[in-house]
Amino acid sequence: xxxxxxxxxxxxxxxxxxxxxxxxxxxxxxxxxxxxxxxxxxxxxxxxxxxxxxxxxxxxxxxxxxxxxxxxxxxxxxxxxxxxxxxxxxxxxxxxxxxxxxxxxxxxxxxxx
Amino acid sequence: xxxxxxxxxxxxxxxxxxxxxxxxxxxxxxxxxxxxxxxxxxxxxxxxxxxxxxxxxxxxxxxxxxxxxxxxxxxxxxxxxxxxxxxxxxxxxxxxxxxxxxxxxxxxxxxxxxxxxxxxxxxxxxxxxxxxxxxxxxxxxxxxxxxxxxxxxxxxxxxxxxxxxxxxxxxxxxxxxxxxxxxxxxxxxxxxxxxxxxxxxxxxxxxxxxxxxxxxxxxxxxxxxxxxxxxxxxxxxxxxxxxxxxxxxxxxxxxxxxxxxxxxxxxxxxxxxxxxxxxxxxxxxxxxxxxxxxxxxxxxxxxxxxxxxxxxxxxxxxxxxxxxxxxxxxxxxxxxxxxxxxxxxxxxxxxxxxxxxxxxxxxxxxxxxxxxxxxxxxxxxxxxxxxxxxxxxxxxxxxxxxxxxxxxxxxxxxxxxxxxxxxxxxxxxxxxxxxxxxxxxxxxxxxxxxxxxxxxxxxxxxxxxxxxxxxxxxxxxxxxxxxxxxxxxxxxxxxxxxxxxxxxxxxxxxxxxxxxxxxxxxxxxxxxxxxxxxxxxxxxxxxxxxxxxxxxxxxxxxxxxxxxxxxxxxxxxxxxxxxxxxxxxxxxxxxxxxxxxxxxxxxxxxxxxxxxxxxxxxxxxxxxxxxxxxxxxxxxxxxxxxxxxxxxxxxxxxxxxxxxxxxxxxxxxxxxxxxxxxxxxxxxxxxxxxxxxxxxxxxxxxxxxxxxxxxxxxxxxxxxxxxxxxxxxxxxxxxxxxxxxxxxxxx
Numbered sequence: 045x046x047x048x049x050x051x052x053x054x055x056x057x058x059x060x061x062x063x064x065x066x067x068x069x070x071x072x073x074x075x076x077x078x079x080x081x082x083x084x085x086x087x088x089x090x091x092x093x094x095x096x097x098x099x100x101x102x103x104x105x106x107x108x109x110x111x112x113x114x115x116x117x118x119x120x121x122x123x124x125x126x127x128x129x130x131x132x133x134x135x136x137x138x139x140x141x142x143x144x145x146x147x148x149x150x151x152x153x154x155x156x157x
Numbered sequence: 158x159x160x161x162x163x164x165x166x167x168x169x170x171x172x173x174x175x176x177x178x179x180x181x182x183x184x185x186x187x188x189x190x191x192x193x194x195x196x197x198x199x200x201x202x203x204x205x206x207x208x209x210x211x212x213x214x215x216x217x218x219x220x221x222x223x224x225x226x227x228x229x230x231x232x233x234x235x236x237x238x239x240x241x242x243x244x245x246x247x248x249x250x251x252x253x254x255x256x257x258x259x260x261x262x263x264x265x266x267x268x269x270x271x272x273x274x275x276x277x278x279x280x281x282x283x284x285x286x287x288x289x290x291x292x293x294x295x296x297x298x299x300x301x302x303x304x305x306x307x308x309x310x311x312x313x314x315x316x317x318x319x320x321x322x323x324x325x326x327x328x329x330x331x332x333x334x335x336x337x338x339x340x341x342x343x344x345x346x347x348x349x350x351x352x353x354x355x356x357x358x359x360x361x362x363x364x365x366x367x368x369x370x371x372x373x374x375x376x377x378x379x380x381x382x383x384x385x386x387x388x389x390x391x392x393x394x395x396x397x398x399x400x401x402x403x404x405x406x407x408x409x410x411x412x413x414x415x416x417x418x419x420x421x422x423x424x425x426x427x428x429x430x431x432x433x434x435x436x437x438x439x440x441x442x443x444x445x446x447x448x449x450x451x452x453x454x455x456x457x458x459x460x461x462x463x464x465x466x467x468x469x470x471x472x473x474x475x476x477x478x479x480x481x482x483x484x485x486x487x488x489x490x491x492x493x494x495x496x497x498x499x500x501x502x503x504x505x506x507x508x509x510x511x512x513x514x515x516x517x518x519x520x521x522x523x524x525x526x527x528x529x530x531x532x533x534x535x536x537x538x539x540x541x542x543x544x545x546x547x548x549x550x551x552x553x554x555x556x557x558x559x560x561x562x563x564x565x566x567x568x569x570x571x572x573x574x575x576x577x578x579x580x581x582x583x584x585x586x587x588x589x590x591x592x593x594x595x596x597x598x599x600x601x602x603x604x605x606x607x608x609x610x611x612x613x614x615x616x617x618x619x620x621x622x623x624x625x626x627x628x629x630x631x632x633x634x635x636x637x638x639x640x641x642x643x644x645x646x647x648x649x650x651x652x653x654x655x656x657x658x659x660x661x662x663x664x665x666x667x668x669x670x671x672x673x674x675x676x677x678x679x680x681x682x683x684x685x686x687x688x689x690x691x692x693x694x695x696x697x698x699x700x701x702x703x704x705x706x707x708x709x710x711x712x713x714x715x716x717x718x719x720x721x722x723x724x725x726x727x728x729x730x731x732x733x734x735x736x737x738x739x740x741x742x743x744x745x746x747x748x749x750x751x752x753x754x755x756x757x758x759x760x761x762x763x764x765x766x767x768x769x770x771x772x773x774x775x776x777x778x779x780x781x782x783x784x785x786x787x788x789x790x791x792x793x794x795x796x797x798x799x800x801x802x803x804x805x806x807x808x809x810x811x812x813x814x815x816x817x818x819x820x821x822x823x824x825x826x827x828x829x830x831x832x833x834x835x836x837x838x839x840x841x842x843x844x845x846x847x848x849x850x851x852x853x854x855x856x857x858x859x860x861x862x863x864x865x866x867x868x869x870x871x872x873x874x875x876x877x878x879x880x881x882x883x884x885x886x887x888x889x890x891x892x893x894x895x896x897x898x899x900x901x902x903x904x
Contacts, residue, residue: 045802046734047756049699049749050741054678055619055689055726058711058718087684093649094656095682101717 060085060101060109079130080114089113104128105136178231191231194224202241202296204248204286221289238296242303245286252282253311263319269326272319273344279308280347305352320357324364328400345403354404361404362422365397366429373433381445381452386461389430397426428465435462439472442504443479449500456507463508469579472508473517476501480518485525491535498522499592513577523599533609536596540639593642607647610639612687614651618658619679619726629658653685668710676703679727680711680720688838694724694746695771698753724750733791736804740789747774748782755792755802763798840882843872844891847883848901851892856900859883 077084078101088099089111102112108130110118118124119135128135179187201221228234259275262268283304288296327344348354354361372392377385401419438445438459445452445459463469483489484497498519505515526532597603614632621628636651661680668674696704708720729749733740744752750770754761763783767774783800786792792800846869847862862883863876874882883899886892892899 045736045756045804047699047749047753048732048734049675049703049729050732051730052676052700052703052749053727053729054676054704054746055723056678056680056708056720057683057723058680058715059683059721061712061717061719084684086682094653095685096660096718097715 058086058096076109078111078114079108080110080118083111085109085111091117103138105138106131106133178233180227180230191227191233194227195233195237197221197224198228198237199240199244202237202288204241204245206251207281207285234296238299241288241296242299245300245303246307249307249311252279252308256311256313256316260313260315260319264315267322269319269323272316272323275316276344276347276351276353279351283351301352305356308351309356317357317360320353321360321364324361325368327403328364328368328397342403362425365401365426366433369393369397369426369430370433373430373437377434378437379441381441381448381455383454384457385454386431386434386458389434390427393426393430398423401426431462431465432468434458435466435468435472438462439468439475442472442476443483446476446497446500446504449504452504453507456504460508469509469514473514476518477521480522485521491526491529491531492539494522494526494529495532495535495539495596498526499596502592502595511577511580513580516580526599532599533606534613537606537610537613540593540635540642597642603643603647607643607650608687610643610648611650611654614654615687615689618654621658621679626662629655650685653682657681657685664711664714667714668707672706672710674703674707676707678707678720678722689723689726693771693773694750695769696722696724696746696750696753697769698757700729700746700750700753735791735806737806740791742789744785745782747778748785751779751782752786752791755786755800759804760795760799760801763800766800839871840874843869843874844882844886847886848891851899851901856898858897859899862899 078089081089083089085101086095088095091113092099092111100112101109102115103109104115106128108128110129115129115135118129119126126134175188178191179185180191182188182190197220225234228237255278256275259271259278263271263275286300286304288300323344345354373389377389398419401422438455441455442459445455449456459472463472480497480501484494501518501522502515505518506512508514597606600606614636617632618629633655636648636655639651640648657680661678664680665677669677695701704722704724708722711720712718724746727746728743729746730743731741731749731752733742733752747770751761751766754766754769763776763779766783767776767779783792783794787794787800790806791803793803795801843866846866850857850862850865859876859880863879866872866874866879883892883894887894890902893902894900
């Protein structure tokens with residue numbers, strides 16, 4: 045017998061890449077939350093209404109990740125002294141590895157078997 | 158022995174009487190005169206037989222008068238009266254015999270003319286015996302009283318029945334085509350003369366009442382479309398009032414006179430009419446409500462009648478009873494109950510704008526609806542116009558308003574009105590609020606609605622296939638409508654869900670443009686969708702490859718994001734190419750996964766299959782999936798949980814049966830757990846806390862557990878809910894309870 049798929053209407057969730065690349069506990073249902081607003085990364089910051097591309101994350105060199113809006117707001121305040129709110133190191137936005145992104149993503153997929 | 162004194166006394170008495178009768182005439186002439194006068198007087202007022210001649214023919218008038226004057230002078234008139242009445246009593250058996258005869262005839266034939274004849278006969282006797290008017294009013298009135306008393310004592314219940322029937326026969330027939338019977342004025346006069354009217358007033362009135370009742374019931378039962386009260390009043394004026402005039406307005410000379418006489422009795426009849434109509438409509442109220450809005454006329458009538466007659470409590474009682482009997486039982490569809498509830502709201506608003514009646518009637522319905530698990534779904538699906546059976550609860554014409562919050566009474570309002578008198582203590586006037594607010598207010602908070610709405614929306618969106626963007630548009634529209642009611646913020650999540658749909662389409666379009674694939678996923682933002690049941694299926698073979706490829710492309714397109722599949726959701730359109738046939742079908746993913754496995758190997762046991770797709774699939778689901786294929790004639794059950802592929806159609810039993818089960822399973826909406834299931838899901842999280850508590854502290858009462866759980870983020874259960882949960886945990890053997898103290902089951 046041969047099974048041919050004509051059309052597959054599937055359902056998937058999106059999640060931010062890389063948040064927990066290291067731990068690879070991707071199957072954990074409770075995703076991490078933004079350290080500033082305590083809303084999950086896949087949610088949106090309090091000022092936004094729509095998650096995803098409209099409320100993106102920002103990655104710091106210090107390995108901390110926040111909603112971009114949350115962090116920018118923090119950085120905007122005088123008290124912040126341009127530091128990461130978690131570790132008080134001065135904030136440096138990490139270079140995102142845009143081009144090779146698919147490699148780790150794909151391998152992450154494989155390693156989940 | 159008589160003493161002298163006694164003798165003297167008797168002699169004195171005798172002397173006195175003698176002088177009185179003898180009138181100072183010489184000798185006993187006076188006595189003789191008196192004797193003659195007495196005889197004449199007695200003879201002429203003697204009750205005679207009907208065929209006996211009138212006394213006037215025997216004696217002339219002056220003789221009478223002389224005799225009576227003489228008697229009067231001798232003060233013997235009272236004695237005469239007594240004698241007369243006594244004579245009459247003696248003659249009465251004659252009348253009684255006649256009466257009995259007539260009533261017997263009536264009883265035999267049920268012909269009211271016998272009663273009528275009887276009355277006339279009585280009248281004849283009456284007239285015959287009636288003392289002449291010259292003899293003074295005293296005599297006459299004494300006669301009338303005595304005659305009537307005797308007559309009444311003679312008349313039997315049968316007569317009363319016949320009399321009632323006789324009266325009824327004089328009524329104008331309720332059928333307007335036949336003309337009213339000629340009013341028999343003589344009869345009424347006879348009634349009056351004989352005092353029957355006064356004596357049987359109740360009966361006559363009841364005849365009128367019954368006539369009205371019969372007319373109302375026969376002509377207006379089930380006639381709800383127009384208001385009948387006006388027509389009924391006209392009928393009263395034209396038909397009943399003339400009849401009443403015969404009785405109550407006989408002596409009226411002018412119309413004003415008549416009106417004054419009828420005032421009292423007329424308003425009584427009008428009241429009775431209103432009451433009859435009111436009773437009728439009250440009895441019909443449940444069906445009237447069903448018929449609404451075709452029954453507006455009846456409601457108007459009822460409203461007016463209720464103004465006149467105080468039957469509000471009765472109406473409430475009847476309607477509540479009818480609701481209880483006909484509506485609030487397990488056999489009634491929730492949708493039906495809702496429809497009826499809405500109709501009830503509308504109807505009772507017509508009858509009673511302040512809403513007291515409604516409040517009293519609605520309470521049981523609302524309580525009942527609250528207990529039904531699918532009420533919210535029904536309301537929501539109706540609000541969004543998603544009902545197959547049409548008939549939306551809310552008119553489109555009604556302007557869509559934001560939900561009305563129950564507000565405190567505003568005492569500074571110049572138009573403030575006190576609550577109606579019959580309002581109960583917990584009556585809350587929700588004045589102009591619309592139907593939807595009322596429905597939503599069945600529940601304490603609208604959050605429940607919003608949650609359920611999300612679940613429904615999720616179900617529907619996930620069942621949308623890619624080429625069906627119209628459906629999404631439709632959902633978007635209904636969400637827009639609901640936003641006006643529930644507020645923008647409450648429906649934010651729904652908004653995101655819709656956006657996910659359009660985003661998925663866009664992304665899919667992009668991915669397809671680069672590399673066409675049969676996989677078209679809907680990509681959701683999980684925090685904005687209701688919790689979807691998570692059973693992990695590992696899709697085998699080509700499905701897995703497709704998933705991986707798609708995920709890779711997605712990550713290329715959106716470098717910061719990854720896809721996580723929810724493989725148990727969605728549908729797969731498959732074509733199976735077997736040796737002798739091809740089968741094309743739509744199946745859920747689990748079915749697809751199984752058949753893919755069969756393409757690798759012809760015989761599987763169920764346990765093996767489950768192992769292959771990840772062991773989180775439960776057996777029932779797996780069996781169902783396999784049976785789908787058995788039904789389609791693709792697989793065959795070998796017994797012992799083993800299934801084999803039918804490469805060549807089984808000639809005997811598997812001519813592809815009607816793919817009923819498949820149709821069902823494919824059409825089935827992707828399951829999103831209802832609010833209750835989600836609550837249970839949430840409680841599982843808190844179970845960890847409870848477990849920890851009980852481990853550390855040994856044993857705790859439920860109150861302590863509740864208090865400590867309150868510290869946990871997002872905990873919103875009541876102590877009762879916690880109790881239910883603990884009970885459930887006990888049944889699972891996780892905890893034990895003694896005297897209200899909970900403990901972990903000792904390991």
